[in-house]
Amino acid sequence: MIFSPVKGGGRGGRTRITRRAAVAAVGVVALLTAGACGSSDDNGGGSGSTKVEVFTWWADGGEKAGLDGLVKQFGTDCAGQTFENGAVAGGAGANAKSVLASRLQQGTPPDTFQAHAGAELSDYILAGQVEDISADYDAWGLKQAFPQGLIDNLTVEGKIYSVPANIHRANVVWTNKKVLADAGITKDPTDLAGFIADLEKVKAKGIKAPLAIGKDWTQLMLFESVLITDLGPEKFTGLWNGATDWNDPLVTKAINDFKTLLTYTNTDRDALDWTDAEKLVMDGKAGYQLMGDWEAADLDAKKFTDYAWFTFPGNGDTFQWLADSFVLPKGANNPEGTKCWLKTVGSAAGQKAFNTTKGSIPARTDAAPADYPKYQQAAMADWKSAKQVPSCAHGSACSQGWQGAANSALGAFSTKQDVPALQKALATAASQFVKK
Amino acid sequence: MRKLRHWGPGLLLLSPSLILLAIFVYGLIAWTTKVSVSDEHNALGSKGFVGLENYTKLFTEDINDRFTHSLKNLAIFTVVFLVGAMFFGLLWAFILERGIKGEGFFRTVYLFPMAVSFVASGVVWRWLMNPNKGENAGGLNAVLGGLGLDSLQSTWWTNPNWGMASMAIPAMWQLAGYVMALFLAGFRGIPAELREAAAMDGASTYRLYRNVIFPQLTPVALSALIILGHMSMKMFDLIMSVSGPQWLTEVPAIYVWQTLLTSDYAKAAAISIILLLLVAVVIVPYLIYTNRAEKNA
Numbered sequence: 231m232i233f234s235p236v237k238g239g240g241r242g243g244r245t246r247i248t249r250r251a252a253v254a255a256v257g258v259v260a261l262l263t264a265g266a267c268g269s270s271d272d273n274g275g276g277s278g279s280t281k282v283e284v285f286t287w288w289a290d291g292g293e294k295a296g297l298d299g300l301v302k303q304f305g306t307d308c309a310g311q312t313f314e315n316g317a318v319a320g321g322a323g324a325n326a327k328s329v330l331a332s333r334l335q336q337g338t339p340p341d342t343f344q345a346h347a348g349a350e351l352s353d354y355i356l357a358g359q360v361e362d363i364s365a366d367y368d369a370w371g372l373k374q375a376f377p378q379g380l381i382d383n384l385t386v387e388g389k390i391y392s393v394p395a396n397i398h399r400a401n402v403v404w405t406n407k408k409v410l411a412d413a414g415i416t417k418d419p420t421d422l423a424g425f426i427a428d429l430e431k432v433k434a435k436g437i438k439a440p441l442a443i444g445k446d447w448t449q450l451m452l453f454e455s456v457l458i459t460d461l462g463p464e465k466f467t468g469l470w471n472g473a474t475d476w477n478d479p480l481v482t483k484a485i486n487d488f489k490t491l492l493t494y495t496n497t498d499r500d501a502l503d504w505t506d507a508e509k510l511v512m513d514g515k516a517g518y519q520l521m522g523d524w525e526a527a528d529l530d531a532k533k534f535t536d537y538a539w540f541t542f543p544g545n546g547d548t549f550q551w552l553a554d555s556f557v558l559p560k561g562a563n564n565p566e567g568t569k570c571w572l573k574t575v576g577s578a579a580g581q582k583a584f585n586t587t588k589g590s591i592p593a594r595t596d597a598a599p600a601d602y603p604k605y606q607q608a609a610m611a612d613w614k615s616a617k618q619v620p621s622c623a624h625g626s627a628c629s630q631g632w633q634g635a636a637n638s639a640l641g642a643f644s645t646k647q648d649v650p651a652l653q654k655a656l657a658t659a660a661s662q663f664v665k666k
Numbered sequence: 667m668r669k670l671r672h673w674g675p676g677l678l679l680l681s682p683s684l685i686l687l688a689i690f691v692y693g694l695i696a697w698t699t700k701v702s703v704s705d706e707h708n709a710l711g712s713k714g715f716v717g718l719e720n721y722t723k724l725f726t727e728d729i730n731d732r733f734t735h736s737l738k739n740l741a742i743f744t745v746v747f748l749v750g751a752m753f754f755g756l757l758w759a760f761i762l763e764r765g766i767k768g769e770g771f772f773r774t775v776y777l778f779p780m781a782v783s784f785v786a787s788g789v790v791w792r793w794l795m796n797p798n799k800g801e802n803a804g805g806l807n808a809v810l811g812g813l814g815l816d817s818l819q820s821t822w823w824t825n826p827n828w829g830m831a832s833m834a835i836p837a838m839w840q841l842a843g844y845v846m847a848l849f850l851a852g853f854r855g856i857p858a859e860l861r862e863a864a865a866m867d868g869a870s871t872y873r874l875y876r877n878v879i880f881p882q883l884t885p886v887a888l889s890a891l892i893i894l895g896h897m898s899m900k901m902f903d904l905i906m907s908v909s910g911p912q913w914l915t916e917v918p919a920i921y922v923w924q925t926l927l928t929s930d931y932a933k934a935a936a937i938s939i940i941l942l943l944l945v946a947v948v949i950v951p952y953l954i955y956t957n958r959a960e961k962n963a
Contacts, residue, residue: 324927327927328926328927331929353708353929356708356710357708357710357711445910445912446912446913497797497798497821498796498797498798498821498824500824500909500912500914501792501796501797501823501824501909503910515802629928630927630928630929631707631708631928631929631930633928634924634925634927634928635729637912637913638729638730638732638912638913638916638924639729639730639913640913641912641913641914642730642735642913644913644914645824645826645913645914646826651730655729655730658729659729
């Protein structure tokens with residue numbers, strides 16, 4: 231339609247009949263237009279495409295470097311295919327996830343997208359938006375290359391839908407060596423009582439908040455570690471698949487232990503992100519912080535060397551993992567290219583290219599430790615031998631909705647400190663979200 | 667045919683915006699309403715109609731009463747923000763109206779914060795409202811500590827009961843100047859004859875303002891309230907940049923966003939509709955009022 235300016239038009243529809251007619255006419259036009267908008271266009275390169283659009287939220291820093299390494303490997307392994315960067319930056323993946331959700335709804339998925347491995351994928355799986363790639367796992371030998379605990383966590387009703395590119399560990403406590411030495415602490419605590427005794431020692435040295443922590447999700451991480459200690463790895467995993475009841479008295483004990491630990495933390499925790507809490511440790515204003523092992527890469531990048539780490543006391547040899555993984559979406563333009571990308575991601579060379587730069591460890595157990603920095607070598611040794619459990623704060627144990635509910639519940643606990651309320655909230659969340 | 671000539675061109679000119687409004691405002695409101703009564707709780711799509719279940723669940727079954735908590739937060743924020751912004755706006759306008767020196771300068775100073783986006787000022791206020799006290803104090807608390815006013819140090823927005831009142835401070839800071847500009851225009855719009863007549867009748871300054879000038883400002887005050895009120899109810903960016911999305915400072919707009927991120931479309935739509943109704947409660951009477959006032963004029 232072309233609208234040309236009309237000179238000397240009427241004096242405006244001020245009479246009753248004309249106004250009603252105008253409304254009616256507009257209504258009809260609007261209905262017609264709305265109907266016409268219903269059909270969606272089908273675009274894309276068709277079956278002959280050789281482009282692989284890789285959708286991630288890795289737009290800068292170590293993550294971008296890791297992705298670049300992977301792309302280089304992809305260029306060598308998959309000649310004839312071209313990589314297309316579909317990264318959406320910002321919001322720790324929140325922006326990317328909302329863009330992805332609308333693309334999946336419109337039926338125009340990227341050739342592959344990044345998602346946390348494990349339960350966070352369940353929404354996509356339920357919606358039938360990702361393909362089963364179990365057969366490729368066998369073909370590429372990934373079932374032997376990945377540890378059994380990981381394979382178990384990845385498998386949904388006998389099928390596997392994603393290839394993890396890396397592994398991070400969540401249940402690690404980072405320490406400031408100098409603060410601990412000043413307090414006369416010489417060895418790592420092995421149980422919760424020992425940890426609390428050490429926290430007391432640091433506190434006695436005038437450090438009011440020896441355990442640094444940040445807002446809701448960092449508190450969820452700490453709480454999950456306490457749960458592993460009090461329930462043990464099997465029962466802890468059961469919390470997320472419905473085998474363990476959240477009303478279990480052991481959970482009550484864990485919440486009380488967590489509450490005790492919170493008394494050693496900074497009171498402005500809800501105002502801090504994990505990097506702010508990390509700064510408290512670096513500045514010697516705190517002795518300890520529980521955080522995922524991306525902290526090692528971050529501390530190195532910030533040129534802080536006086537740090538040490540240990541597994542959360544009482545976790546034994548439990549390795550709480552989380553992973554970024556890639557999938558094959560249903561209706562991808564170039565499934566051949568995507569499969570080649572996934573094969574590269576899972577391959578020894580691809581995992582090495584990605585993880586040596588990103589600061590994580592490979593999911594494969596056959597990687598050579600010598601290629602990696604000090605912390606990663608220790609984590610790789612643990613990865614082979616330890617018991618793997620998933621993490622809710624990072625989506626390997628629970629779906630996004632569950633994760634949101636848990637973060638909110640922990641946020642409420644941070645201010646109210648109401649033990650029965652937290653247990654009830656978590657039990658309700660589990661009943662809403664656990665797979666029936 | 668003659669009638670068509672009469673209103674046709676006008677309609678033709680209006681139609682692009684009418685069509686766009688019909689689709690992108692009213693059409694989408696209808697769509698949201700439809701989603702809010704469905705059971706589209708994940709990417710799987712809707713399986714059917716559930717009536718008002720999503721709405722009642724928000725009030726009765728939400729974990730930790732999350733939704734009513736967000737409404738409570740919004741109420742505290744809105745009341746403090748409106749009262750504060752109206753008070754300071756009126757005060758500044760009154761002072762400037764009395765004809766102090768350098769009026770143009772002060773007008774610019776007060777109005778300027780409005781030019782800053784909520785996101786940018788939110789980041790600064792996040793730092794200013796650092797909740798640490800005593801030796802670790804930062805931002806405003808450090809200033810207060812430096813002045814020896816330690817007792818005035820506050821936990822600001824991290825206070826579990828009145829945190830949202832602190833959250834309203836940046837909003838007041840940004841929009842009080844706008845209210846001032848509205849009132850100043852109102853003051854200037856009052857004909858000088860009225861003041862002269864009051865003076866002739868021997869009215870004191872207090873009487874002049876109380877009985878002559880302020881009554882004339884009622885429409886301005888109402889407009890200011892409505893404009894601030896609907897901004898306040900939809901507040902999102904400021905809170906996101908001061909505290910980020912979290913339980914403590916969650917308001918319905920942020921709750922919608924959080925719910926959408928977890929693909930719970932039906933719940934997000936239900937919250938949106940409630941938010942829309944809340945805003946409508948404020949806006950619609952105002953529209954009726956102005957419509958009537960225009961007709962009478």
